[in-house]
Amino acid sequence: MVGRGLLTFKTLPSISATGVTAGPLEKKSSFKDKFDKVYDDERCGLETNEHAHAKMMEDACMIALSKIDSLPSDADYLLIGDLVNQMTPSNFCATTMGIPYIGLFSACATSVSSLILAALLTEVGMSEIAIAGAASQHNAIERQFRYPVEYGSQKPATAQWTVTAAGVAAITPHKKGFPSIECATIGCVTDLGMTDPFNMGAAMAPAAADTLTRHLSGHGTSVNDYDVIMTGDLGKTGFELYKKLVANKGIDDTKNFRDAGAEFYGKDPSFLAGASGAGCSAAIYFSEIFEKMKIGKYKRVLLIATGALLSPMSFQQEDTIPCIAHAIELTMK
Amino acid sequence: MSSIYITAFIVGGLICVIGQLLFDVAKLTPAHTLCLLVVAGSILDGLGLYEPLIDFAGAGATIPITSFGNSLTHGALAEAEKHGLIGVLTGMFEVTSSGISSAILFGFIAAIIFKPKGNV
Structure with missing residues (x-):
């Protein structure tokens, strides 16, 4: 043990692939060309914002898995989270994926907390492919934490803009040429x-x-x-x-x-x-x-x-x- | 004649400035800001101050939400004179009913025609 809350990974688990999906407004992002998929509709053609939220996560998982020529049935663990009450988008995504799943809530720090847990499972030899990641959908989150977007409430300059995006990474045992x-x-x-x-x-x-x-x-x-x-x-x-x-x-x-x-x-x-x-x-x-x-x-x-x-x-x-x-x-x- | 436009602009604008300050400085929520302005209009009319403001600034005083509070008190007082205490209850919506009804009606029409959308 190195110290309280400090972890070292001797086997050096690798991030072998990633999948990033984003909403239409994210075409304004400085990084838009680096995203794997950008939707033209903020609800991804679905009925609700929350369904779109889950769909973005599913697509990101499928993109990451396809980059390592794998199927959801090849993945050992799905460790993802979001900000919606009880994390239903993650739960629905996990239903579709059929991968052993733990929903993680560290709010916007879930991208890293999920990576840490995926790395731990890999480090102890319990996982060959673990999917880690997090997502948010602007309308779904704004409605929950602030006001519905349609309400048109003013925001001060210190307020931040919830992104519509999902990012996942496939963690595998050490692989040369990958972080x-x-x-x-x-x-x-x-x-x-x-x-x-x-x-x-x-x-x-x-x-x-x-x-x-x-x-x-x-x-x-x-x-x-x-x-x-x-x-x-x-x-x-x-x-x-x-x-x-x-x-x-x-x-x-x-x-x-x-x-x-x-x-x-x-x-x-x-x-x-x-x-x-x-x-x-x-x-x-x-x-x-x-x-x-x-x-x-x-x-x-x-x-x-x-x-x-x-x-x-x-x-x-x-x-x-x-x-x-x-x-x-x-x-x- | 044209001076009414200027006073309407200034008075209406000042009421909005108060709302914005409640929002930004006092950090009230939109709902709290709205309620406070309605209550303020209501109290001002009770003190007999809102009608002179309307005479002075016209739409500058009738368009902001404070005018709704003014109408509530106005109706209540007018009916109370005619029918006593029960008039306070019936009178409140006497003057404001047109505003409330049109909010429901136009809201309904807009909801039928348009689909709510986000920022895209």
């Missing part, structure tokens, strides 16, 4: 008393800073050891706060810091402080980061996905927003 999972840090919940669901970035920034410093000190690395350190969905507001918090902890060199939420929609101001949602970090990690590692542009990457662990009920009762960040380190050897 391998070296180590990870499981986050502690951080709650500094934020209550505003329109400023999630600020709520999540302390959790990201905490997990980053725990990962660096726990695994004996420094920020310069990485080609990129990418947080999940702090957004433009949260990312700036995070860099300040990190500077207070003595880390001034933030040139290799990136944030998936801040970059997702580029500079377009109509998306306010940037992207969020469980599909945000999953879509970027499993497209942009995965591809750049595969071609050798990035050799060592630290992914820190952040999640706001609130429920619609908890914020209506004016509770604070507990936040979490999980980190995973990928290397290309």
Whole structure:
């Protein structure tokens, strides 16, 4: 054991394939060309937003599996999650896939928490193919956590835009030429008393800073050891706060810091402080980061996905927003 | 004559500024902001202040939601004079019924013709 919440993977499980699907508005994303499939209809031609949500996840799983010439019946585990109550989109996706399934809720940090569990199952030799990932669908999530999109409620500039996207990765035992999972840090919940669901970035920034410093000190690395350190969905507001918090902890060199939420929609101001949602970090990690590692542009990457662990009920009762960040380190050897 | 346009614009605009401040500074939800403005209009009419505002600013005072609160009190007071206490209950919707009915009717028509959509 390395330390509390610190994991190392001696067998170096690999991310052998990924699948990323996205909604029509995500054609405005800076990364649109890297997504495997972009739908023309936000409901994917289905009756409800939630059905579309599940369909995006199914398609992402099928795309990832097809890249390693596998069928759902070849996969050992399905470890996915989303933000809808009781995670019904994930549950419906698992029904269609027929893969042994555990639904995971770490809010928008599920992209990394699922990767960590998939890597663990692979590390102990219990899994040949484990599918990990997360997704979100704008209309379904906005309705649940804020207001129905059709209601047309105003949002402040600190608010973030829930992405419509699903990102999954197929984790296998070590495979040469693919990014391998070296180590990870499981986050502690951080709650500094934020209550505003329109400023999630600020709520999540302390959790990201905490997990980053725990990962660096726990695994004996420094920020310069990485080609990129990418947080999940702090957004433009949260990312700036995070860099300040990190500077207070003595880390001034933030040139290799990136944030998936801040970059997702580029500079377009109509998306306010940037992207969020469980599909945000999953879509970027499993497209942009995965591809750049595969071609050798990035050799060592630290992914820190952040999640706001609130429920619609908890914020209506004016509770604070507990936040979490999980980190995973990928290397290309 | 044209000065009524300017006063309507300024007064109506100021009421909206109050709403926006309740929203942005006081961090009220849209529903809370709406209710507060209705209640404010109702109280102002009870104090006899909303009618002079309408005389001064016209549509600048009748279009914002505060006018709905004004109409509620107005109807209640008018009917109370005629029918006593029971008039307070019957009077509230006397003046506002046209607004409520048209909201239901036009909402219904719009729902039949259009399919709700998101941002795409």
